[in-house]
Amino acid sequence: MTKLPTWADLVLVPLISLVLAAAISALVILGIGGDPVEAVKVMVDGALGSPYGWGYTLYYTTSFIFTGLGVTVAYHAGQFNIGGEGQAQLGGLGVALVCLALPWPHWTLALPAAMVGAALFGAAWAAVPAWLQAKRGSHIVITTIMFNYIAAALIVYLLVEVLRPAGQMDPATPRFPKGAALPGFHEIPGLSAIFTSKVPANVTFFVALLACVGVWLLLWRTRLGYEIRAFGKSNSAARYAGISPVKVILLSMLISGGLSGLMAINNVMGEAGRLLQNSAEGAGFIGIAVALMGRNHPLGVFLAAFLFGFLYQGGAEMGLWTSIPIELRLLVQGLVILFTGALDTMVRMMIAPFFRPRRKEAA
Template sequence: MTKLPKWADMVLVPVISLLLAAAISAVVILLIGGDPVEAVKVMVDGALGSPYGWGYTLYYATSFIFTGLGVTVAYHAGQFNIGGEGQAQIGGLGVALVCLAFPWPAWWMALPAAVIGAAVFGAAWAAVPAWLAAKRGSHIVITTIMFNYIAAALIVWLLVEVMRPTGQMDPATARFGAGTTLPGFHQIPGLDLIFTRKVPANVTFFVAILACFAVWLLLWRSRLGYQIRAFGHSESAARYAGISSTKVIMAAMLISGALCGMMSINNVMGEAGRLLQNSSEGAGFIGIAVALMGRNHPLGVFLAALLFGFLYQGGAEMGLWTNIPIELRLLLQGLVILFTGALDNMVRMMVAPFFRTRASAGVR
């Protein structure tokens, strides 16, 4: 197969995959009696047409950035972490324990502690699958999927039997203290001129941006990052160079779990103010699509997370204001995963002849 230029691999192929997914979704909308043009208009207006819509789009994107980065780090080590959903839920437990442990006087004191709590608990939940893969040769996909179900069951048991306040009916922890409330965009000086209404997007968005930069430094500007990428490209060559497979797998998976766990800061601490069931809101699985579409690069992950934030918010608006069911956004997300993942080579084969022709003609 013709090797594509870097810009085509990073931009053109994902864009074509997205267009193909959108085209098939449009056909489905027509088959169920809907209007694709109206659907697109409602999605764009609901997600991007107002500061209120942007507030929700950026809120969802924040969670997807964390889980996308988690999948990215594991991927570069040759590990496909499917357990972001469970790691995010257990990370939420870490956030809840930190927020409930002390009467925090201010959010800027509680936030660093919550980051540590979420990262430690998320990493701990990824540690067992990582150890099984490194020491026992267990398939990381199978073990991380299994741990998603264990995490969900554990959270339900804790919320029902252990952490639910006396007299409260719904399975949830007590509400966090006022000192743990993270400021939303509508409360941040400067941004409050744009976001004049209350929106769920909060300062965790800036933590996510810092996480993107930190992952870039880790993977491309550190010794550990070099070892992770070398091991991911060729395990045998890395072993020959003296790189420990156990160290790389454990380190990459612990960092991956920590990043997935940190997404819970956004919704558990920043939006709900308490730990609820399904606190991850599906972000663990969407992070896989975000990483694939973002070509496992922090910048690509950031942009792909914005796209999926748009799909999530726009899909909700479409389900609310049209006769098209909200579940259609799941179809679009699934198609994006299909084309950027399983059918990625097919899209490349569609594009390759154009660059082969240009190369034979001497065009650079």
């Protein structure tokens, strides 16, 4: 197959995939009697038309960056970590335990501690599948999926039986102390001029951006990253070079789980202020799509996370303000995943002929 120029590979292919996904979504909306033009208007308006919309879009983006980066790190080691959802939920538990442990005086102290808790719990949840893969060859996809269910059940048990304050009706932890509340965009000096109403996007967004840089440095500038990528590309060659498979699988999965767990400082600490059941709300799974679409590169993950943040927020607005049901958001997301992930090769084949003649002229 013709090799596409880099710009086409990175920009054109995803763009065409998106247009195709949008076109089919439009057809479905027409089919159920809706107005696709109105739907797009409501989505764009709701997600990007106001500081309030941006506040939600960037909040979702933050969560998806963490889970997307988690999938990315494991992917480079050749490990398909499907367990981001469970790892994010456990990260939430870590955040809750840290936040409730002390009467935190200020968020600048609580945030680093909560990050450690989130990352440790997320990593711990990835550790068992990683160990089983590294030592016993149990397939990581199967074990991480299973651990999602175990995580959900464990959290519900803990919320109902252990962490719920006496007399409280809903299965949730007590509210975190005031000093553990992260400032939202509406509370950050400078940003508060733009975000005048309360929005869920908070300082975690900047932590997520730092995490993107960190993951890039890890994968392409450190020895561990070199070993992770080498092992992911060729297990046999890594063995020849003296790279330990056990070390690479364990460390990459711990980092992956830790990143997914870090998502909890966004939703549990930054937004809810307490741990609820199903706190990750599917962001762990969306992380897979984000990593896939972002070509497993931190910059791509950032862009893809933003796209899915837009779809999430825009889709919610669409469900709210039009007769189109909110479930259609799932359809749009599904189509985006289908075209950017599964049908990627098809799109490439479609555009390849346009690049062939031009190359010939150049010769």
